[in-house]
Amino acid sequence: MPIERRAFLKYATLGCACCVASKFTGFAGDAAAEQAAAHAAAGGHAKPHWSYDGQSGPEHWGELSPDFKVCQLGLEQTPIDLAGATTGDPGGIAFDYRELPLRLVNNGHTVQVNADPGCSCTIAGTRYDLVQFHFHHPSEHLLDGKAFEMEVHFVHRSDAGALAVVGVFFRPGAYNAGLQPIFDQMPKSEGLEVEVAGTFDPATFFPESRAYFRYAGSLTTPPCSEGLTWTVFREPVEASPEQIRQFAALFPNNARPVQRRNRRFLLQVNP
Template identity: 60%
Template sequence: MSGFSRRRVLQSLAISGALCPICTALIGSPALAQSAGAHAGPHWTYEGEGGPDQWGELSPEFKVCSLGFEQTPIDIQGAIRAQLSGVSPMFQPLPLKILHNGHTIQVNCAPGSVTYIDGQRFDLLQFHFHHPSEHLLSGQSFDLEVHFVHKSSAGQLAVLGVFFKSGAENPGLAPIWAAMPQEETPETDTGVTISPADLLPVERGFFRYQGSLTTPPCSEGVLWTVFKQPIEASPGQIEQFAKLFPTNARPVQGMNRRFLLESI
C-alpha cells in the first residue's frame, strides 16, 4: 500500500461513520445503561459464577460477549501513529447525581457537556469507574480508570477513558468519593456541584479504536478514545473505591485485526 493510500485509510478509520447499526438501536434501550454496568437481564459478575468467561452463555442477548470481534477492553500496544484531528471535551460544572448500581459508581450528567471528535458532537451522558483499569497500556494495569460515556444525535456511542495512578490526592474525585454510596442505591441528587473536567489529563494525546461496551450485552460499534497521560489519585482514594469494588474490570480482549491508532 502506498503512503498516500495508507494515510487515506487511516483517516477514514479515525472516525468511521459506519459504526455498526447496533449503535442506533442502543438509543433508549437498556444496553446504553449497561455501559456502566447497570442491572438488566440475567445476573452477571466480574468473578466466579456468572463471570466474564460466562457472560456470552447467560442470555442470547449476551452472545456477542463471547462471539464478537471488536470487544473492549484491550491491551493498548503496537498502535499506528496517525495524523488525527483530535478530541475536544467541553465539560461544564454539573449537579452531582450519583448511584451505586451494583457494579460501579456512576455519575449521571445533566445536558450541556459535550465532546467533539473529528468535528462530530457527542453529548456526555454519564461517567463511571473501574478498579483496576480495564485497558492495559503495553501490558501495564493502572489503579483506576474512568469512562465518560457519550452519544451523538445519530445514536453513535463514544467513550473517553482516563487512567489513574497512585500519587497526590485528586480534588476532582473528592466530592464524588464523599457522596459515594456504600451499597446499591438508585440515583441520588446530592445538592453538590462538580466539574468533570477535573478528571481529564492536561496532555491530550490519545489512542483510538472501534470497540464495545465492557459489560453485558457487550454491544459493538462503540468509538473508544483512551488518553495516554494518566492522572493521579491518592492511595487512600484508590483504597476507598477498592473496598467497594475489589475487581470490577473485564479482562482484555483480542484485537482481531482491528486498527489501533495513536495521535501524533
Template identity: 45%
Template sequence: MKTRLTLIAALALGTIFTARAEGTPPHWSYAEHGGAAHWAELDKSFETCKLGKHQSPINIVTKAVKPAADVTPVAFAYTAGAGEVVNNGHTVQVNLASSGAITLDGTEYKLVQFHFHTPSEEKVDGKAYPLVAHLVHKSADGKLAVVAVLFKQGKENATLKPVFAKLPAKEGDKVALEGTIDVAALLPADHGYYSFPGSLTTPPCSEEVRWQVLKTPVEVSAAQLASFHQLYKMNARPVQPLNERQVVLVK
C-alpha cells in the same frame, strides 16, 4: 419422595423461566459463574461478548501503535454541572444532566455519565493502572464514544473528592453531589490519546463504540482508592483480542 422433589424442582425452574419471560435481566458479575468468561452463556442478548471481533478492553502495545495521519483530535467542551452518584451493583456511576460534550470527526457526543473500574480495564504494554474512569458520550443518533482516563496512585484527586466522599454503599443507592462537578478538571494536561473501534466492556458488549484512551495518567490518592475498594475490589473485564484492528495515537 422422589416424585415430590422432582415436582418442586420443576416448579422452581418454571419460576425462573417465568421471571425471565417477564423481562428480568440476567445476573452477571466479575467472578465465578456470572463472570466475564460466562457472560455469553447467561443470555442470548449477550452472545456478542463471545462472538464479537471488536471487543473492549484491549492491551495497547505501544510499539505497534501508529501515529494518526490527517486526524482532527477530539475537541473537549465540558462544562460544570450537577451530578448524581449511583451504585448500580457493578460500579459507581456519576450521572450528568448537562456537562458539555466532545466533538469527534465533526459529530457532537454529549457527556452523559462516567464510571469507574478497578484495576483499569485497559492495559498499556501489559500494565494495568489502579483505576480508570470511563467517560461515556452519546450522539444525537445514539452512537457512543468513550474517553478513558487512567489513574495512578499519588496525591488526592480534588475533582473526585466530592464523589469519593459520599460513595453510595449499597446497590441502588444514590446521592446528589453538592454543587457542580467540572469533568474537564479530570483530564490530564496532555490530551493525546490512543484511538480504536471497540465495544461496551459490560454485557451486552455491543460494538461500534469509539474509544479514546488518554495516554497520560492522572493521580488519585491511596485513601480514595481504598474507599472505592470497600465497595468494589475488582470490576474489570479481561483484555480482549485485538484481531484486525489498528490502534492509532492522536496527539
C-alpha cells in the same frame, strides 16, 4: 506507516453504530450509557445477573443470555492492551464541558455519575453529548501490558445514537481534589440515583498531556455491543492511595479482562 484519516474513519464505521443505537431504543433515562445498558429491562423481563467472577463472570457472559452472545463472539471487544499503536490522524477530539450537579448511583457494578445536559465532545466533526461517567478498579485497558490502579470512562451519545467513550487512567500519587466530592458521598450499596450536595467539572480528570489512543470497540459490560468509538488518554492522572482504597473497598475488582485486538487499527495521536 501512518494511516490516512479517510481510511480509519471508513474502518471505524464498520461496527455499525446504528445497530448499537437500536439496542438502546425505548430504554429510559441513561440507558444508552454503558452501565445502564447492562441493567435495562427488555420486554418487561430483567436481564440475567452478571458479575466479575465465578459462573456469572466475564468468561461466561456470552452464555448467560442470547442478548450477550457478542461478549463471546464479537471481534471488536473492549478493553484491549494499548500496545503497538500506529501514528495516525483519526480526526481529533474537542471537549465542551461545564460543572455538573452530582447525581450518583451505585448500580452494583460501579459508582456512576449521571450527567445533566450541557457537556459534550466532538470527534471528527460529530458531536456526542455526555451521558454519564463511572469508575473501574483496576483499570480495564492495559498500557504496554501494564494495568493502572483505576480508570474512569466518560460515556457520550450522538443524536444518531452512536456511542463514544473517553477513558483516563489513575495511578497512586497526589490527592485528587476532583474525586473527593464524588468519593465522599458515593452510595455504599446498590440503589437508585441520589442527588447530593456540590458540583463537579469532569474536565478536571483530563491529563495535561493530550496524547491519546483511538480505536473501534465495544461496551465493556453485557451486552458488549460493538460499534463504539474509544479514546483513551495515554498519560494517567493521580489519586492518593487512600482515595484508591476507598473505591476498592466497594469494588475490589470491576474490570473486564483485556480482549483480542484482532485486525483492528489502534492509532496513537500526539498533539
